[in-house]
Amino acid sequence: MAESLGTLARQLQSEDDTETMLDELVRSAVALIPGTDEGSISVVLARREVSSYHGTSALPNQVDAVQSELGEGPCLDAAFEQQTVRVDDMAAEQRWPRFSRRALELGARGMLAFQLYVEGDNLGALNLYSRRPRAFDDESEQIGLLFATHAAVAFANAQRVDQLGRAIASRDLIGQAKGILMERFQIEAAVAFRVLSRVSQQRNVKLRDVAEELVRTGHLMES
Template identity: 60%
Template sequence: MTSDAHSSPQGEPSAEDHGTASTDALAGRLGGLARQLEATDDPSTMLDELVAAAVAIIPGVEHASLSMVQRRREVRSDYPSSELPARVDAIQNEVGEGPCLDAIYEEQTVRVPDMLHEPRWPRFAKRAHDAGAGSMLSFQLYVQDDNLGSLNLYNTRANGFDDESEQVGLLFASHAAVAYADSKKISSMGRALASRDLIGQAKGMLMERYHLDADRAFGVLTRVSQATHRPLREIAEELATTGRLTALEPDRGGGE
């Protein structure tokens, strides 16, 4: 009688059962994270929760951060869980090389088993090790055509990450990319709404002060913006916050 490759002693779960249970548990945690992030309206809170979840969910992670790239090569550390990620990103900025930059520009996943003996970035690796990074994992955060940055995971020991860390990290990074993109949209919408409110306040002040209708008041703001080469939002903010608009003061006698 032949035995099944996945059989186990009676009453004991097989390795396959353990794997299925582990996968189901991970799916449940990632699903819970997605619901939690979806219910969060504040972008800063959303990303703080995302980084905290990376530390809690991905095996081997002691510290985490999100990195964004500015001006093509400058890495900005966003929402680090501790000082370690911020220090390491600062080193990458200074030397112009490192796993976060490679993850963002060249590869989907960058794994650093032992920072002290890492040959790929000689100017970066020793200083990162001295700053406390023993091993690292970086995942590109990518949504459609937007290369957003990277999710960076740290362990203070060498070989702190294994294949499971990388597999779970890849799944997590796909959720993180969507959440990060959503947070950017929320921030942009918030700025747009704030600009609209400021312009509305400024229009109202001009309408009351100079007895203008809404179109003419908006025309005053746009002409001042064009004449002074300043953004319309900035013109509106000056009037709304100070009650004055310097560009109009010489003409106050005649009005609009």
């Protein structure tokens, strides 16, 4: 298992595309953690709204939609109260009676949820699903915890890469918008930036959106 996790860590580190990397992370969890049939990364906003990403089937999306609707479930507990939550059999689960009943109807008999990160009221969790009762055991939890440690690092790195990519894209877009104004009105770069900033403040919209509108249409947003 240690060798498998080491190999996975190296593969994830070498993957440039974050979406592909996170897809591979979830698929590896399904393959390596005993009892797992399906998996996903769940993101919770404001301690309630649950969304599924990189799911291996429709089941994770459907179960997370129920957690979001009801405001209860293993993902929420794992993220805010415990690092790990295990459900042996949804048919006998009493902690979240409404959720358990709905999840059972969808085909989820067992779940394992591992906390990935918590940032204020927002969080990430690795959710694993079994279509059979009592498929997860202590070994599943132990291996899952090891895996979740690697997953947390990979997920954090992916977020940083995406944030950096968005920052670079915004910078380039603003640069293009400044260039348009400089050429059109024969003004310096600093003056062009002040024009964009003033429109952003007057319209109460992000500077990037002002720049995008100018680059796309050739016109500044009306103030």
